[in-house]
Amino acid sequence: MLYRPGDMGLLEIISSGAMFSGKTRTLLTRLETFMLAGRKVQLFCPKGSQERYRTQGEVVSHDGMSMRTMEINHPIEILKTLFQREDPLFLNTVNPGQSGISVVGIDEIMLFHHDIVKVVDFLVDHKFIVVASGLSVLSSGKPFGPMPELLAKADIITHLQAVCNICGNPATRTLPKFEKKKDIVIGKDYMALCRKCWEQKKNEEYEN
Template identity: 35%
Template structure:
């Protein structure tokens, strides 16, 4: 982790960059986003955080991790709003990136090209185990991708899948531990559960 932050500290002297934090639900993506944002604030950098307006699980406005770590953010409906609201921020954080429209990679590229450090957190796969929203493109254009893992609730191995517990075919279903659980590859695909 420190190496990534050192690279971006040097990079920000001459230009911006894109960092992606991805993984399954309950893997610590938002917690890592908040940690990086807090480090930027300690360095006295100007920071703005954004999240999709539809994500109201823990708070209407704040970005909140599953372990209740929180940071003030601005909810937006479309990724283009981030360009309008970023102002003079030196660091822009974006949580739940998978819920944004497919213009988010262009928005992030525009910000990075202006010399802004962009830190993005989001699910890399949906509940069907398929790439989710703009995340694959964001991962492809990022200078740094950090994949974090949860712990499989069935066997204790590293979990990379978000297994949906409720019978819904909707691609977007906001939920917590009552609706999803992290699973490893074997337990996700097993018919025994």
């Protein structure tokens, strides 16, 4: 559903527990729909998150759909870009229409510093529509970064499933195909797994 600019703020989170579920494609499709309706859209992503495809300045889905993006290190850069101010979190009044942007897309939102929650709150409070995509859980099964709080605050949640690489059932988890020594490793050498196959693989790793 499309809303008239300035009517209300809105947060949609496109999430999945598994990679390869179509999160980024769904995000880009949403943003294209807003652009076709005449909205001005700005897409952001964490710097380095697109290295799996060796792209710069573009968000690319696993099936090749792409869109220009602004790669940033910290969530506060979103506000600095939109408002051209150094400390927009502490302003009493701002003019969201100054840049003409009314829709903000955020890919791989789970990789951002937890300050992303404050930034999203600020945008929605000032009548921006925010559409963001991210993994809800790490490959260990633990919640991924700021995702629990973002999901709790979302007006709309679109939760996707992939296809299990082993049995073909709906996949809700991810495991790396390599030895993982830290929680977050960006790349595409992962398997999408259903809960049963994920648990079996985890048990095999533990036994070995």
